[in-house]
Amino acid sequence: MLDDLLASPDVVGLILSGSQARGTAGAFSDHDVIAVVRAGGGHPASGSLDLAVLTVDELADVSDRWQRYAYRGAVVLLDRLDGRIAALVAAQASLSPSEVDAFVREYLDGYVNFVYRAAKSRRDGHDDLARLEEIEAASWFLWTLFALYGRVRPYNKYLRWELSRYPLPSPWTADRLVVAMADRPSSLFPDLEVVARAGGFGDVLDAWPNLDLIRSYAVSG
Template sequence: MTYAALLARAEADPDVVGVILSGSKARGTDGPHSDWDVHVVVREQTPRWTGSHTRELDTAVLTLAALADVSDRWARYAYRGAVVLLDRGGIAELVHAQATLSPAEVDPFVREELDGYINFVYRAAKSRRDGHHDLARLDELEAGPWFLWTLFALYGRVRPYNKYLRWELDNHPLPAPWTFERLVSTPSAVFTDLERLARSRGYGDVFDAWEDLDLLR
Protein backbone atom coordinates (compact mmCIF):
# COMPACT_ATOMS: atom_id res chain seq x y z
CA MET A 1 0.00 0.00 0.00
CA THR A 2 1.22 3.49 -0.80
CA TYR A 3 1.20 6.44 1.57
CA ALA A 4 -1.58 8.15 -0.38
CA ALA A 5 -3.68 4.97 -0.41
CA LEU A 6 -3.27 4.56 3.34
CA LEU A 7 -4.49 8.10 3.98
CA ALA A 8 -7.48 7.60 1.70
CA ARG A 9 -8.40 4.35 3.41
CA ALA A 10 -8.09 5.91 6.87
CA GLU A 11 -10.23 8.89 5.96
CA ALA A 12 -12.96 6.59 4.63
CA ASP A 13 -13.07 4.41 7.77
CA PRO A 14 -15.21 5.81 10.61
CA ASP A 15 -13.38 3.61 13.13
CA VAL A 16 -10.19 5.58 12.47
CA VAL A 17 -10.08 8.60 14.77
CA GLY A 18 -6.65 9.88 13.89
CA VAL A 19 -3.65 9.66 11.57
CA ILE A 20 -0.25 10.93 12.67
CA LEU A 21 2.88 11.36 10.56
CA SER A 22 6.12 11.12 12.53
CA GLY A 23 9.77 10.47 11.83
CA SER A 24 12.03 12.25 9.38
CA LYS A 25 9.26 13.02 6.88
CA ALA A 26 7.37 14.99 9.52
CA ARG A 27 10.49 16.80 10.73
CA GLY A 28 11.79 17.64 7.27
CA THR A 29 15.01 15.69 7.73
CA ASP A 30 14.21 12.88 5.31
CA GLY A 31 16.69 11.59 2.80
CA PRO A 32 16.63 9.21 -0.16
CA HIS A 33 16.23 6.16 2.09
CA SER A 34 13.54 7.57 4.39
CA ASP A 35 10.11 5.97 4.60
CA TRP A 36 6.76 7.33 5.79
CA ASP A 37 6.17 6.70 9.51
CA VAL A 38 2.42 6.72 10.05
CA HIS A 39 0.41 6.04 13.21
CA VAL A 40 -3.20 5.07 12.61
CA VAL A 41 -5.35 5.60 15.71
CA VAL A 42 -8.50 3.48 16.00
CA ARG A 43 -11.24 3.58 18.61
CA GLU A 44 -10.72 -0.06 19.49
CA GLN A 45 -8.50 -2.80 18.11
CA THR A 46 -9.90 -4.19 14.91
CA PRO A 47 -8.64 -6.91 12.55
CA ARG A 48 -9.16 -4.52 9.63
CA TRP A 49 -6.11 -2.55 10.73
CA THR A 50 -2.71 -4.10 11.42
CA GLY A 51 0.74 -2.62 11.43
CA SER A 52 3.08 -3.20 8.52
CA HIS A 53 6.53 -2.22 7.34
CA THR A 54 7.68 -1.81 3.76
CA ARG A 55 10.52 0.15 2.21
CA GLU A 56 8.13 3.04 1.58
CA LEU A 57 5.71 2.86 4.48
CA ASP A 58 6.02 2.01 8.19
CA THR A 59 2.53 1.79 9.67
CA ALA A 60 1.76 1.47 13.38
CA VAL A 61 -1.81 0.91 14.55
CA LEU A 62 -2.79 1.90 18.06
CA THR A 63 -5.96 2.49 19.98
CA LEU A 64 -7.07 5.80 21.38
CA ALA A 65 -6.31 4.45 24.88
CA ALA A 66 -2.78 3.52 23.83
CA LEU A 67 -2.17 7.01 22.47
CA ALA A 68 -3.29 8.42 25.81
CA ASP A 69 -0.85 6.17 27.72
CA VAL A 70 2.38 8.08 28.41
CA SER A 71 4.08 5.36 30.48
CA ASP A 72 6.51 4.33 27.72
CA ARG A 73 8.93 7.21 28.05
CA TRP A 74 11.19 6.12 25.20
CA ALA A 75 8.31 6.04 22.70
CA ARG A 76 7.24 9.56 23.54
CA TYR A 77 9.77 11.42 21.42
CA ALA A 78 8.26 9.83 18.31
CA TYR A 79 5.51 12.41 18.69
CA ARG A 80 7.81 15.42 18.91
CA GLY A 81 7.43 17.32 15.66
CA ALA A 82 4.74 14.90 14.49
CA VAL A 83 2.06 16.12 12.10
CA VAL A 84 -1.57 15.26 12.80
CA LEU A 85 -3.10 14.45 9.42
CA LEU A 86 -6.54 13.38 10.66
CA ASP A 87 -8.17 14.38 13.94
CA ARG A 88 -11.67 13.24 14.77
CA GLY A 89 -11.47 14.43 18.36
CA GLY A 90 -8.62 15.03 20.80
CA ILE A 91 -5.76 13.56 18.78
CA ALA A 92 -3.70 16.77 18.68
CA GLU A 93 -3.97 17.15 22.46
CA LEU A 94 -2.85 13.55 23.04
CA VAL A 95 0.10 13.97 20.69
CA HIS A 96 1.15 17.09 22.58
CA ALA A 97 0.90 15.21 25.90
CA GLN A 98 3.16 12.47 24.55
CA ALA A 99 5.74 14.92 23.21
CA THR A 100 6.09 17.02 26.37
CA LEU A 101 6.21 16.52 30.12
CA SER A 102 3.34 17.80 32.20
CA PRO A 103 4.25 19.83 35.32
CA ALA A 104 3.32 16.83 37.45
CA GLU A 105 5.72 14.59 35.50
CA VAL A 106 8.74 16.88 35.67
CA ASP A 107 9.66 16.36 39.32
CA PRO A 108 9.81 12.53 39.35
CA PHE A 109 11.57 12.51 35.98
CA VAL A 110 14.25 14.93 37.13
CA ARG A 111 14.83 13.27 40.48
CA GLU A 112 15.25 9.79 39.02
CA GLU A 113 17.40 10.77 36.07
CA LEU A 114 19.54 13.29 37.96
CA ASP A 115 20.37 10.75 40.65
CA GLY A 116 21.36 8.23 37.96
CA TYR A 117 23.52 10.81 36.22
CA ILE A 118 25.36 11.69 39.45
CA ASN A 119 25.88 8.01 40.15
CA PHE A 120 27.66 7.35 36.87
CA VAL A 121 29.80 10.50 36.77
CA TYR A 122 30.79 9.73 40.35
CA ARG A 123 31.82 6.21 39.33
CA ALA A 124 33.76 7.64 36.38
CA ALA A 125 35.56 10.11 38.66
CA LYS A 126 36.59 7.36 41.06
CA SER A 127 37.85 5.19 38.22
CA ARG A 128 39.93 8.06 36.83
CA ARG A 129 41.27 8.79 40.31
CA ASP A 130 42.36 5.16 40.61
CA GLY A 131 43.95 5.09 37.16
CA HIS A 132 41.26 2.99 35.47
CA HIS A 133 40.63 5.24 32.50
CA ASP A 134 39.06 2.51 30.37
CA LEU A 135 36.45 1.85 33.05
CA ALA A 136 35.89 5.59 33.49
CA ARG A 137 35.10 5.80 29.78
CA LEU A 138 32.43 3.12 30.15
CA ASP A 139 30.84 4.99 33.04
CA GLU A 140 30.86 8.18 30.98
CA LEU A 141 28.97 6.34 28.25
CA GLU A 142 26.42 5.19 30.83
CA ALA A 143 26.07 8.73 32.19
CA GLY A 144 25.14 10.25 28.83
CA PRO A 145 21.50 9.11 28.61
CA TRP A 146 20.84 10.06 32.25
CA PHE A 147 22.25 13.51 31.57
CA LEU A 148 20.08 14.09 28.51
CA TRP A 149 16.92 12.91 30.24
CA THR A 150 17.68 15.19 33.19
CA LEU A 151 18.44 18.26 31.12
CA PHE A 152 15.39 18.06 28.89
CA ALA A 153 13.12 17.17 31.80
CA LEU A 154 14.26 20.32 33.60
CA TYR A 155 12.75 22.22 30.67
CA GLY A 156 9.57 20.12 30.57
CA ARG A 157 10.66 18.16 27.53
CA VAL A 158 11.28 14.52 26.68
CA ARG A 159 14.74 13.43 25.65
CA PRO A 160 15.30 13.48 21.88
CA TYR A 161 16.46 10.41 20.05
CA ASN A 162 20.16 10.87 19.26
CA LYS A 163 19.29 10.97 15.56
CA TYR A 164 17.19 14.08 16.13
CA LEU A 165 19.25 15.88 18.76
CA ARG A 166 20.55 18.47 16.31
CA TRP A 167 17.07 18.95 14.80
CA GLU A 168 15.63 19.44 18.29
CA LEU A 169 18.14 22.12 19.22
CA ASP A 170 17.92 23.86 15.86
CA ASN A 171 14.13 24.08 16.07
CA HIS A 172 13.66 24.32 19.84
CA PRO A 173 16.93 25.64 21.29
CA LEU A 174 17.76 25.44 24.95
CA PRO A 175 19.12 28.44 26.85
CA ALA A 176 22.87 28.94 27.15
CA PRO A 177 25.13 27.11 27.68
CA TRP A 178 23.25 24.13 26.20
CA THR A 179 24.43 24.07 22.61
CA PHE A 180 24.71 20.89 20.57
CA GLU A 181 28.46 20.82 21.14
CA ARG A 182 27.93 21.14 24.88
CA LEU A 183 25.41 18.33 24.99
CA VAL A 184 27.66 15.87 23.15
CA SER A 185 30.71 16.64 25.28
CA THR A 186 31.85 14.31 28.05
CA PRO A 187 29.03 14.01 30.65
CA SER A 188 31.41 14.80 33.50
CA ALA A 189 32.36 18.07 31.79
CA VAL A 190 28.82 19.44 32.17
CA PHE A 191 28.47 18.57 35.86
CA THR A 192 28.96 22.09 37.21
CA ASP A 193 26.53 23.67 34.72
CA LEU A 194 23.91 21.00 35.33
CA GLU A 195 24.29 21.32 39.09
CA ARG A 196 23.80 25.08 38.86
CA LEU A 197 20.66 24.67 36.77
CA ALA A 198 19.18 21.87 38.88
CA ARG A 199 19.80 23.70 42.15
CA SER A 200 18.09 26.78 40.73
CA ARG A 201 15.04 24.61 40.03
CA GLY A 202 14.92 23.21 43.57
CA TYR A 203 16.84 19.94 43.20
CA GLY A 204 19.76 20.73 45.49
CA ASP A 205 18.71 17.94 47.83
CA VAL A 206 19.50 15.36 45.15
CA PHE A 207 23.11 16.57 45.08
CA ASP A 208 23.32 16.95 48.84
CA ALA A 209 22.46 13.29 49.32
CA TRP A 210 25.83 12.45 47.80
CA GLU A 211 29.15 12.75 49.62
CA ASP A 212 32.45 13.93 48.18
CA LEU A 213 30.97 15.91 45.31
CA ASP A 214 34.20 17.91 45.18
CA LEU A 215 35.59 14.90 43.35
CA LEU A 216 33.18 15.69 40.54
CA ARG A 217 33.61 19.43 40.57
Protein backbone atom coordinates in the same frame (compact mmCIF):
# COMPACT_ATOMS: atom_id res chain seq x y z
CA MET B 1 -3.16 2.81 1.66
CA LEU B 2 -3.35 6.28 3.23
CA ASP B 3 -6.56 7.00 1.31
CA ASP B 4 -8.06 3.79 2.70
CA LEU B 5 -7.21 4.84 6.24
CA LEU B 6 -8.71 8.28 5.74
CA ALA B 7 -11.91 6.70 4.45
CA SER B 8 -12.23 4.13 7.24
CA PRO B 9 -14.85 4.99 9.90
CA ASP B 10 -12.79 3.06 12.46
CA VAL B 11 -9.84 5.41 12.09
CA VAL B 12 -10.27 8.47 14.31
CA GLY B 13 -6.79 9.89 13.91
CA LEU B 14 -3.74 9.82 11.67
CA ILE B 15 -0.33 11.06 12.79
CA LEU B 16 2.78 11.53 10.67
CA SER B 17 5.97 11.25 12.70
CA GLY B 18 9.67 10.71 12.13
CA SER B 19 11.89 12.45 9.61
CA GLN B 20 9.09 13.22 7.15
CA ALA B 21 7.24 15.21 9.79
CA ARG B 22 10.38 16.94 11.02
CA GLY B 23 11.61 17.90 7.57
CA THR B 24 14.81 15.87 7.84
CA ALA B 25 13.94 13.04 5.44
CA GLY B 26 16.68 11.59 3.29
CA ALA B 27 16.82 9.21 0.36
CA PHE B 28 16.21 6.18 2.58
CA SER B 29 13.48 7.66 4.78
CA ASP B 30 10.04 6.09 4.84
CA HIS B 31 6.76 7.59 6.05
CA ASP B 32 6.06 6.81 9.70
CA VAL B 33 2.31 6.93 10.18
CA ILE B 34 0.30 6.16 13.31
CA ALA B 35 -3.35 5.27 12.81
CA VAL B 36 -5.52 5.78 15.88
CA VAL B 37 -8.56 3.49 15.94
CA ARG B 38 -11.56 2.95 18.16
CA ALA B 39 -10.67 -0.70 18.74
CA GLY B 40 -7.52 -2.78 18.47
CA GLY B 41 -6.22 -3.91 15.11
CA GLY B 42 -3.09 -4.08 13.03
CA HIS B 43 -1.83 -3.34 9.58
CA PRO B 44 1.55 -4.35 8.12
CA ALA B 45 3.96 -1.83 6.68
CA SER B 46 3.27 -1.21 3.02
CA GLY B 47 5.92 0.10 0.64
CA SER B 48 7.26 3.39 1.92
CA LEU B 49 4.44 3.64 4.49
CA ASP B 50 5.53 2.30 7.89
CA LEU B 51 2.22 2.00 9.74
CA ALA B 52 1.58 1.56 13.45
CA VAL B 53 -1.94 1.17 14.82
CA LEU B 54 -2.95 2.36 18.28
CA THR B 55 -6.22 2.67 20.13
CA VAL B 56 -7.12 6.01 21.68
CA ASP B 57 -6.27 4.59 25.11
CA GLU B 58 -2.87 3.43 23.86
CA LEU B 59 -2.14 6.88 22.47
CA ALA B 60 -3.02 8.32 25.88
CA ASP B 61 -0.59 5.99 27.65
CA VAL B 62 2.62 7.93 28.38
CA SER B 63 4.36 5.16 30.33
CA ASP B 64 6.74 4.27 27.47
CA ARG B 65 9.23 7.07 28.03
CA TRP B 66 11.48 6.26 25.09
CA GLN B 67 8.61 6.14 22.62
CA ARG B 68 7.37 9.59 23.57
CA TYR B 69 9.91 11.46 21.46
CA ALA B 70 8.35 9.90 18.37
CA TYR B 71 5.58 12.48 18.82
CA ARG B 72 7.89 15.49 18.96
CA GLY B 73 7.29 17.48 15.80
CA ALA B 74 4.61 15.01 14.68
CA VAL B 75 1.91 16.25 12.32
CA VAL B 76 -1.71 15.34 12.99
CA LEU B 77 -3.18 14.54 9.59
CA LEU B 78 -6.63 13.56 10.84
CA ASP B 79 -8.46 14.25 14.12
CA ARG B 80 -12.04 13.06 14.28
CA LEU B 81 -12.24 13.55 18.06
CA ASP B 82 -12.53 17.35 18.07
CA GLY B 83 -8.92 18.01 18.98
CA ARG B 84 -8.36 15.11 21.36
CA ILE B 85 -5.86 13.40 19.06
CA ALA B 86 -3.81 16.59 18.85
CA ALA B 87 -3.98 17.01 22.64
CA LEU B 88 -2.78 13.46 23.23
CA VAL B 89 0.09 13.93 20.79
CA ALA B 90 1.10 17.11 22.64
CA ALA B 91 0.96 15.28 25.98
CA GLN B 92 3.24 12.56 24.65
CA ALA B 93 5.78 15.08 23.39
CA SER B 94 6.10 17.11 26.61
CA LEU B 95 6.20 16.61 30.37
CA SER B 96 3.62 17.62 32.94
CA PRO B 97 4.86 19.38 36.11
CA SER B 98 4.60 16.15 38.09
CA GLU B 99 6.53 14.30 35.41
CA VAL B 100 9.23 16.97 35.43
CA ASP B 101 9.74 16.45 39.15
CA ALA B 102 9.81 12.65 38.87
CA PHE B 103 12.03 12.55 35.78
CA VAL B 104 14.58 15.06 37.05
CA ARG B 105 14.91 13.37 40.42
CA GLU B 106 15.39 9.95 38.87
CA TYR B 107 17.74 10.88 36.05
CA LEU B 108 19.77 13.51 37.89
CA ASP B 109 20.52 10.97 40.60
CA GLY B 110 21.50 8.43 37.95
CA TYR B 111 23.75 10.90 36.14
CA VAL B 112 25.55 11.86 39.35
CA ASN B 113 25.95 8.18 40.16
CA PHE B 114 27.82 7.46 36.92
CA VAL B 115 29.96 10.60 37.20
CA TYR B 116 30.89 9.54 40.73
CA ARG B 117 31.78 6.05 39.52
CA ALA B 118 33.89 7.53 36.73
CA ALA B 119 35.66 9.79 39.23
CA LYS B 120 36.49 6.85 41.48
CA SER B 121 37.77 4.75 38.59
CA ARG B 122 39.98 7.60 37.36
CA ARG B 123 41.24 8.22 40.91
CA ASP B 124 42.14 4.54 41.20
CA GLY B 125 44.03 4.54 37.90
CA HIS B 126 41.41 2.74 35.82
CA ASP B 127 40.98 5.12 32.89
CA ASP B 128 39.31 2.50 30.72
CA LEU B 129 36.66 1.81 33.35
CA ALA B 130 36.16 5.54 33.87
CA ARG B 131 35.45 5.82 30.15
CA LEU B 132 32.77 3.14 30.40
CA GLU B 133 31.09 5.05 33.23
CA GLU B 134 31.21 8.22 31.11
CA ILE B 135 29.43 6.40 28.29
CA GLU B 136 26.69 5.35 30.70
CA ALA B 137 26.38 8.90 32.05
CA ALA B 138 25.49 10.43 28.67
CA SER B 139 21.93 9.11 28.45
CA TRP B 140 21.14 10.04 32.05
CA PHE B 141 22.44 13.55 31.45
CA LEU B 142 20.24 14.11 28.40
CA TRP B 143 17.13 12.86 30.17
CA THR B 144 17.90 15.19 33.09
CA LEU B 145 18.64 18.24 31.00
CA PHE B 146 15.54 18.07 28.83
CA ALA B 147 13.30 17.17 31.77
CA LEU B 148 14.49 20.29 33.58
CA TYR B 149 12.92 22.26 30.73
CA GLY B 150 9.72 20.18 30.61
CA ARG B 151 10.75 18.22 27.54
CA VAL B 152 11.29 14.59 26.66
CA ARG B 153 14.77 13.50 25.70
CA PRO B 154 15.38 13.55 21.93
CA TYR B 155 16.79 10.57 20.13
CA ASN B 156 20.48 11.09 19.38
CA LYS B 157 19.67 11.27 15.68
CA TYR B 158 17.51 14.32 16.29
CA LEU B 159 19.56 16.14 18.93
CA ARG B 160 20.77 18.81 16.51
CA TRP B 161 17.31 19.16 14.96
CA GLU B 162 15.72 19.53 18.39
CA LEU B 163 18.08 22.25 19.55
CA SER B 164 17.91 24.06 16.23
CA ARG B 165 14.10 24.07 16.20
CA TYR B 166 13.57 24.43 19.95
CA PRO B 167 16.75 25.95 21.47
CA LEU B 168 17.58 25.60 25.13
CA PRO B 169 19.03 28.56 27.05
CA SER B 170 22.77 29.11 27.05
CA PRO B 171 25.07 27.21 27.47
CA TRP B 172 23.15 24.24 26.04
CA THR B 173 24.02 24.49 22.36
CA ALA B 174 23.88 21.48 20.06
CA ASP B 175 27.60 21.64 19.27
CA ARG B 176 28.54 21.66 22.93
CA LEU B 177 26.22 18.82 23.86
CA VAL B 178 27.18 16.57 20.96
CA VAL B 179 30.89 16.97 21.68
CA ALA B 180 30.47 16.44 25.40
CA MET B 181 28.19 13.42 25.03
CA ALA B 182 30.72 11.74 22.76
CA ASP B 183 33.73 12.73 24.84
CA ARG B 184 33.12 13.36 28.53
CA PRO B 185 29.56 13.96 29.79
CA SER B 186 30.90 14.60 33.28
CA SER B 187 32.36 17.91 32.06
CA LEU B 188 28.81 19.29 31.97
CA PHE B 189 28.19 18.66 35.66
CA PRO B 190 29.05 22.20 36.87
CA ASP B 191 26.55 23.88 34.53
CA LEU B 192 23.91 21.23 35.16
CA GLU B 193 24.32 21.69 38.91
CA VAL B 194 23.50 25.39 38.53
CA VAL B 195 20.31 24.68 36.56
CA ALA B 196 19.25 21.82 38.84
CA ARG B 197 19.64 23.91 41.97
CA ALA B 198 17.77 26.81 40.39
CA GLY B 199 14.97 24.38 39.56
CA GLY B 200 14.63 23.22 43.15
CA PHE B 201 16.54 19.96 42.90
CA GLY B 202 19.48 20.79 45.12
CA ASP B 203 18.38 18.13 47.60
CA VAL B 204 19.08 15.43 45.02
CA LEU B 205 22.66 16.66 44.69
CA ASP B 206 23.17 17.23 48.40
CA ALA B 207 22.19 13.64 49.13
CA TRP B 208 25.57 12.68 47.65
CA PRO B 209 28.37 12.84 50.23
CA ASN B 210 31.17 13.13 47.66
CA LEU B 211 30.23 16.24 45.70
CA ASP B 212 33.73 17.67 46.05
CA LEU B 213 35.21 14.62 44.31
CA ILE B 214 32.55 14.82 41.61
CA ARG B 215 33.10 18.54 41.05
CA SER B 216 36.87 18.16 40.91
CA TYR B 217 36.65 15.30 38.43
CA ALA B 218 34.15 17.16 36.25
CA VAL B 219 36.50 20.13 35.94
CA SER B 220 39.83 18.32 35.62
CA GLY B 221 38.91 14.90 34.25
